[in-house]
Amino acid sequence: MNIIEVNNLTVKYDNVTALDDINIKIKKGEFLGVIGPNGGGKTTLLKSLLGLIKPNIGEVKINDHRPIGYVPQFSNFDRTFPIKVLDVILLGKLEGKIKFLHRFKNTDINKAEEIMHSLGIYKFRNRQISQLSGGQLQKVLIARALIMEPEIMILDEPTASLDANSKTEIYNLLKRLNEDKTIIVVSHDVGVINSYIDTVACLNKKMHYHGDDTKLSKRTLENVYGCPVELIAHGNTPHRVLHVHDEEGEEI
Ligand SMILES: Nc1ncnc2c1ncn2[C@@H]1O[C@H](COP(=O)(O)OP(=O)(O)OP(=O)(O)O)[C@@H](O)[C@H]1O
Ligand SMILES: [Mg+2]
Numbered sequence: 001m002n003i004i005e006v007n008n009l010t011v012k013y014d015n016v017t018a019l020d021d022i023n024i025k026i027k028k029g030e031f032l033g034v035i036g037p038n039g040g041g042k043t044t045l046l047k048s049l050l051g052l053i054k055p056n057i058g059e060v061k062i063n064d065h066r067p068i069g070y071v072p073q074f075s076n077f078d079r080t081f082p083i084k085v086l087d088v089i090l091l092g093k094l095e096g097k098i099k100f101l102h103r104f105k106n107t108d109i110n111k112a113e114e115i116m117h118s119l120g121i122y123k124f125r126n127r128q129i130s131q132l133s134g135g136q137l138q139k140v141l142i143a144r145a146l147i148m149e150p151e152i153m154i155l156d157e158p159t160a161s162l163d164a165n166s167k168t169e170i171y172n173l174l175k176r177l178n179e180d181k182t183i184i185v186v187s188h189d190v191g192v193i194n195s196y197i198d199t200v201a202c203l204n205k206k207m208h209y210h211g212d213d214t215k216l217s218k219r220t221l222e223n224v225y226g227c228p229v230e231l232i233a234h235g236n237t238p239h240r241v242l243h244v245h246d247e248e249g250e251e252i
Contacts, residue, residue: 001063003028003152003182004049008058011044018044022058022207028151031178032210033197034186037225040204042186043073046154049184064152069145069181071138073156079130085140086112086125092144108147115143119173135166142173153177155185171196 004026011019018041026032034042047053048060050068062068083091089112090104116122119139129137138158145153155174159167167189174183175196187193194200202208202224209224 001028002026003030003063005061005063006045006049006058007061009045009048009055009060010057011041011048011053012056017205019048020205022203024201024207024210026182026184028063028182029178031175031183031196031198032185032201033193033199034184034201034203035188035190035193035224036203040224042203043156045203046070046156046184046186049154062152066151067148069148069150069153071141071145071153071155071158073160073186079137081129083129084125085116085121085127085129085132088129088140089115089143089147092147112143112147115146119143133166135162135169138162138166138170139173142170146177150181152182152184155183157186157188159187159189167192 002025004024006022006024009019009022010017022045034045036042044053048055049062050070051060086109090108093104093108094102113122113125116125119142121136121139121143124132124136124140129140132140142153142155142158145155153174158174159170162170171193174185177183185193185197199210199212201210204224
Protein backbone atom coordinates (compact mmCIF):
# COMPACT_ATOMS: atom_id res chain seq x y z
CA MET A 1 0.00 0.00 0.00
CA ASN A 2 1.25 3.49 -0.84
CA ILE A 3 0.97 5.67 2.24
CA ILE A 4 2.13 8.76 0.32
CA GLU A 5 1.62 9.67 -3.32
CA VAL A 6 2.99 12.82 -4.87
CA ASN A 7 1.76 13.56 -8.38
CA ASN A 8 3.24 16.19 -10.71
CA LEU A 9 4.21 18.43 -7.80
CA THR A 10 5.61 21.84 -8.72
CA VAL A 11 6.36 24.40 -5.99
CA LYS A 12 7.52 27.94 -6.65
CA TYR A 13 8.57 30.70 -4.28
CA ASP A 14 7.70 33.83 -6.23
CA ASN A 15 9.67 33.21 -9.42
CA VAL A 16 12.05 30.56 -8.00
CA THR A 17 11.02 27.02 -8.88
CA ALA A 18 12.01 24.87 -5.90
CA LEU A 19 10.37 21.62 -7.08
CA ASP A 20 9.69 20.80 -10.69
CA ASP A 21 7.19 18.07 -11.57
CA ILE A 22 7.96 15.66 -8.73
CA ASN A 23 6.36 12.21 -8.70
CA ILE A 24 6.99 9.81 -5.85
CA LYS A 25 5.13 6.94 -4.23
CA ILE A 26 6.15 5.87 -0.75
CA LYS A 27 5.01 2.52 0.65
CA LYS A 28 3.75 1.97 4.17
CA GLY A 29 6.74 0.85 6.25
CA GLU A 30 9.31 2.20 3.78
CA PHE A 31 12.52 3.77 5.09
CA LEU A 32 13.31 6.48 2.56
CA GLY A 33 16.49 8.54 2.49
CA VAL A 34 16.29 11.86 0.63
CA ILE A 35 19.60 13.21 -0.63
CA GLY A 36 20.55 16.21 -2.74
CA PRO A 37 22.55 19.42 -2.61
CA ASN A 38 21.80 22.53 -0.55
CA GLY A 39 18.87 24.38 -2.07
CA GLY A 40 17.79 21.23 -3.94
CA GLY A 41 14.26 21.40 -2.54
CA LYS A 42 14.42 18.71 0.16
CA THR A 43 12.86 20.81 2.92
CA THR A 44 10.31 22.13 0.44
CA LEU A 45 9.30 18.55 -0.42
CA LEU A 46 8.94 17.63 3.27
CA LYS A 47 6.86 20.74 3.96
CA SER A 48 4.67 19.88 0.98
CA LEU A 49 4.09 16.39 2.43
CA LEU A 50 3.14 18.01 5.72
CA GLY A 51 0.70 20.35 3.99
CA LEU A 52 2.66 23.39 5.18
CA ILE A 53 3.23 24.50 1.58
CA LYS A 54 0.54 24.52 -1.07
CA PRO A 55 1.59 23.20 -4.49
CA ASN A 56 1.45 25.47 -7.53
CA ILE A 57 0.75 22.41 -9.64
CA GLY A 58 0.00 18.81 -8.68
CA GLU A 59 -1.06 17.12 -5.48
CA VAL A 60 0.09 15.29 -2.37
CA LYS A 61 -2.02 12.40 -1.09
CA ILE A 62 -1.49 10.98 2.38
CA ASN A 63 -3.30 7.69 2.99
CA ASP A 64 -3.28 7.97 6.76
CA HIS A 65 -5.33 10.17 9.01
CA ARG A 66 -2.98 10.47 11.97
CA PRO A 67 -0.73 13.53 12.35
CA ILE A 68 2.71 13.13 10.76
CA GLY A 69 5.67 13.26 13.15
CA TYR A 70 8.01 16.04 12.00
CA VAL A 71 11.53 16.85 13.16
CA PRO A 72 12.43 20.13 11.42
CA GLN A 73 15.90 21.10 10.29
CA PHE A 74 18.08 21.65 13.37
CA SER A 75 19.14 25.19 12.59
CA ASN A 76 15.54 26.40 12.85
CA PHE A 77 15.31 25.44 16.52
CA ASP A 78 16.00 28.09 19.15
CA ARG A 79 18.19 26.31 21.66
CA THR A 80 18.33 29.27 24.03
CA PHE A 81 14.58 29.21 24.71
CA PRO A 82 14.21 28.58 28.46
CA ILE A 83 12.26 25.35 28.60
CA LYS A 84 12.94 21.94 30.07
CA VAL A 85 13.11 18.67 28.18
CA LEU A 86 9.84 17.18 29.46
CA ASP A 87 7.94 20.33 28.43
CA VAL A 88 9.46 20.36 24.93
CA ILE A 89 8.23 16.81 24.43
CA LEU A 90 4.78 17.57 25.83
CA LEU A 91 4.49 20.58 23.51
CA GLY A 92 4.35 18.04 20.68
CA LYS A 93 0.84 17.35 21.94
CA LEU A 94 -0.21 20.91 21.23
CA GLU A 95 0.92 20.72 17.61
CA GLY A 96 2.82 23.97 17.88
CA LYS A 97 -0.06 25.94 19.37
CA ILE A 98 1.30 27.29 22.64
CA LYS A 99 -1.50 27.76 25.11
CA PHE A 100 -0.77 29.65 28.27
CA LEU A 101 -1.42 27.85 31.54
CA HIS A 102 -2.16 24.63 29.69
CA ARG A 103 -2.18 21.66 32.05
CA PHE A 104 -1.13 18.34 30.59
CA LYS A 105 -2.97 15.19 31.52
CA ASN A 106 -1.18 12.53 33.51
CA THR A 107 -1.60 10.14 30.60
CA ASP A 108 0.37 12.59 28.40
CA ILE A 109 3.11 12.89 31.00
CA ASN A 110 3.28 9.10 31.36
CA LYS A 111 3.51 8.74 27.58
CA ALA A 112 6.30 11.34 27.41
CA GLU A 113 8.20 9.49 30.15
CA GLU A 114 7.79 6.17 28.37
CA ILE A 115 9.20 7.67 25.15
CA MET A 116 12.09 9.27 27.06
CA HIS A 117 12.92 5.87 28.57
CA SER A 118 12.90 4.16 25.20
CA LEU A 119 15.15 6.84 23.67
CA GLY A 120 17.53 6.84 26.66
CA ILE A 121 16.89 10.49 27.58
CA TYR A 122 14.80 10.07 30.74
CA LYS A 123 17.71 11.29 32.85
CA PHE A 124 17.49 14.69 31.13
CA ARG A 125 13.78 15.15 31.76
CA ASN A 126 14.16 18.20 34.05
CA ARG A 127 17.14 19.74 32.25
CA GLN A 128 16.92 22.97 30.29
CA ILE A 129 17.32 22.26 26.58
CA SER A 130 20.20 24.79 26.42
CA GLN A 131 22.14 22.34 28.60
CA LEU A 132 21.96 19.42 26.17
CA SER A 133 24.46 18.28 23.56
CA GLY A 134 23.41 18.38 19.91
CA GLY A 135 22.78 14.62 19.81
CA GLN A 136 20.76 14.67 23.03
CA LEU A 137 18.64 17.57 21.78
CA GLN A 138 18.01 15.73 18.52
CA LYS A 139 16.60 12.79 20.49
CA VAL A 140 14.37 15.18 22.44
CA LEU A 141 13.02 16.56 19.16
CA ILE A 142 12.37 13.02 17.93
CA ALA A 143 10.57 12.27 21.20
CA ARG A 144 8.45 15.39 20.70
CA ALA A 145 7.41 14.11 17.26
CA LEU A 146 6.67 10.64 18.66
CA ILE A 147 4.22 11.75 21.31
CA MET A 148 1.42 12.00 18.74
CA GLU A 149 2.00 8.31 17.92
CA PRO A 150 2.45 8.95 14.20
CA GLU A 151 2.54 6.29 11.49
CA ILE A 152 4.79 8.52 9.36
CA MET A 153 7.94 10.19 10.72
CA ILE A 154 9.63 12.90 8.67
CA LEU A 155 13.07 14.12 9.74
CA ASP A 156 15.00 16.95 8.09
CA GLU A 157 18.74 16.39 8.55
CA PRO A 158 18.51 14.97 12.08
CA THR A 159 22.23 14.17 12.10
CA ALA A 160 23.63 17.49 10.85
CA SER A 161 26.62 18.56 12.95
CA LEU A 162 26.64 15.34 15.00
CA ASP A 163 29.77 13.23 15.40
CA ALA A 164 30.01 9.76 13.84
CA ASN A 165 28.86 7.88 16.98
CA SER A 166 25.87 10.15 17.55
CA LYS A 167 24.90 9.80 13.88
CA THR A 168 24.97 6.02 14.21
CA GLU A 169 22.87 6.23 17.38
CA ILE A 170 20.25 8.36 15.64
CA TYR A 171 20.13 6.08 12.58
CA ASN A 172 19.86 2.99 14.79
CA LEU A 173 17.00 4.68 16.61
CA LEU A 174 15.26 5.46 13.31
CA LYS A 175 15.75 1.86 12.21
CA ARG A 176 14.04 0.73 15.42
CA LEU A 177 11.16 3.16 14.84
CA ASN A 178 10.92 1.80 11.30
CA GLU A 179 9.70 -1.53 12.74
CA ASP A 180 6.22 -0.02 12.87
CA LYS A 181 6.53 3.35 11.11
CA THR A 182 7.24 4.80 7.71
CA ILE A 183 10.41 6.90 7.92
CA ILE A 184 11.49 9.71 5.61
CA VAL A 185 14.86 11.22 6.42
CA VAL A 186 16.83 13.94 4.67
CA SER A 187 20.54 13.46 5.00
CA HIS A 188 23.85 14.50 3.53
CA ASP A 189 25.46 11.32 4.89
CA VAL A 190 25.19 9.70 1.51
CA GLY A 191 27.41 6.72 2.30
CA VAL A 192 26.14 6.17 5.85
CA ILE A 193 22.38 6.16 5.32
CA ASN A 194 22.61 3.32 2.85
CA SER A 195 23.13 0.88 5.70
CA TYR A 196 19.67 1.74 6.97
CA ILE A 197 17.35 2.81 4.17
CA ASP A 198 15.17 0.73 1.83
CA THR A 199 14.99 3.34 -0.91
CA VAL A 200 16.79 6.52 -1.83
CA ALA A 201 15.42 9.65 -3.49
CA CYS A 202 17.88 11.98 -5.22
CA LEU A 203 16.42 15.43 -5.42
CA ASN A 204 17.72 18.54 -7.10
CA LYS A 205 14.65 20.52 -8.15
CA LYS A 206 13.67 17.46 -10.18
CA MET A 207 13.51 13.91 -8.83
CA HIS A 208 16.58 12.34 -10.42
CA TYR A 209 16.03 8.92 -8.93
CA HIS A 210 13.78 7.12 -6.46
CA GLY A 211 14.18 3.44 -5.95
CA ASP A 212 15.94 0.68 -4.09
CA ASP A 213 19.09 0.60 -6.19
CA THR A 214 21.86 1.59 -3.82
CA LYS A 215 24.28 1.03 -6.66
CA LEU A 216 23.55 4.49 -7.93
CA SER A 217 25.65 5.43 -10.87
CA LYS A 218 28.31 8.04 -10.37
CA ARG A 219 26.71 10.06 -13.12
CA THR A 220 23.31 10.08 -11.37
CA LEU A 221 24.92 11.36 -8.19
CA GLU A 222 26.96 13.93 -10.03
CA ASN A 223 23.85 15.09 -11.88
CA VAL A 224 22.03 15.50 -8.59
CA TYR A 225 24.83 17.24 -6.74
CA GLY A 226 26.27 19.04 -9.72
CA CYS A 227 29.75 18.00 -8.57
CA PRO A 228 31.65 14.82 -7.70
CA VAL A 229 30.35 13.22 -4.53
CA GLU A 230 32.61 11.68 -1.96
CA LEU A 231 31.23 8.52 -0.46
CA ILE A 232 32.26 7.31 2.92
CA ALA A 233 31.83 3.69 3.89
CA HIS A 234 30.47 3.15 7.34
CA GLY A 235 31.53 0.95 10.28
CA ASN A 236 32.98 -2.53 10.20
CA THR A 237 29.79 -4.56 10.34
CA PRO A 238 28.22 -6.00 7.19
CA HIS A 239 25.83 -3.55 5.66
CA ARG A 240 24.64 -2.15 2.38
CA VAL A 241 27.12 0.33 1.01
CA LEU A 242 26.49 2.79 -1.72
CA HIS A 243 28.74 1.56 -4.49
CA VAL A 244 29.77 4.09 -7.03
CA HIS A 245 30.34 2.70 -10.44
CA ASP A 246 30.89 4.28 -13.80
CA GLU A 247 28.37 3.97 -16.59
CA GLU A 248 29.92 0.71 -17.75
CA GLY A 249 29.19 -0.79 -14.36
CA GLU A 250 32.80 -0.99 -13.27
CA GLU A 251 33.17 -0.13 -9.61
CA ILE A 252 35.62 2.62 -8.83
N1 LIG B 1 10.46 30.83 1.97
C1 LIG B 1 11.16 30.89 0.83
N2 LIG B 1 11.08 31.94 0.01
C2 LIG B 1 11.78 31.99 -1.15
N3 LIG B 1 12.61 31.01 -1.56
C3 LIG B 1 12.75 29.93 -0.78
C4 LIG B 1 12.03 29.80 0.47
N4 LIG B 1 12.37 28.63 1.05
C5 LIG B 1 13.24 28.04 0.19
N5 LIG B 1 13.47 28.82 -0.90
C6 LIG B 1 14.33 28.48 -2.05
O1 LIG B 1 13.86 27.25 -2.60
C7 LIG B 1 14.96 26.41 -2.95
C8 LIG B 1 14.85 25.09 -2.21
O2 LIG B 1 15.05 25.31 -0.81
P1 LIG B 1 14.97 24.15 0.27
O3 LIG B 1 15.07 24.77 1.61
O4 LIG B 1 13.79 23.30 -0.01
O5 LIG B 1 16.31 23.32 -0.08
P2 LIG B 1 17.02 22.13 0.73
O6 LIG B 1 17.27 21.04 -0.25
O7 LIG B 1 16.26 21.80 1.95
O8 LIG B 1 18.43 22.79 1.10
P3 LIG B 1 19.39 22.53 2.39
O9 LIG B 1 20.17 21.26 2.11
O10 LIG B 1 20.30 23.73 2.36
O11 LIG B 1 18.53 22.46 3.61
C9 LIG B 1 16.22 27.21 -2.66
O12 LIG B 1 16.63 27.84 -3.86
C10 LIG B 1 15.76 28.24 -1.64
O13 LIG B 1 16.52 29.41 -1.72
MG1 LIG C 1 16.66 21.85 3.96
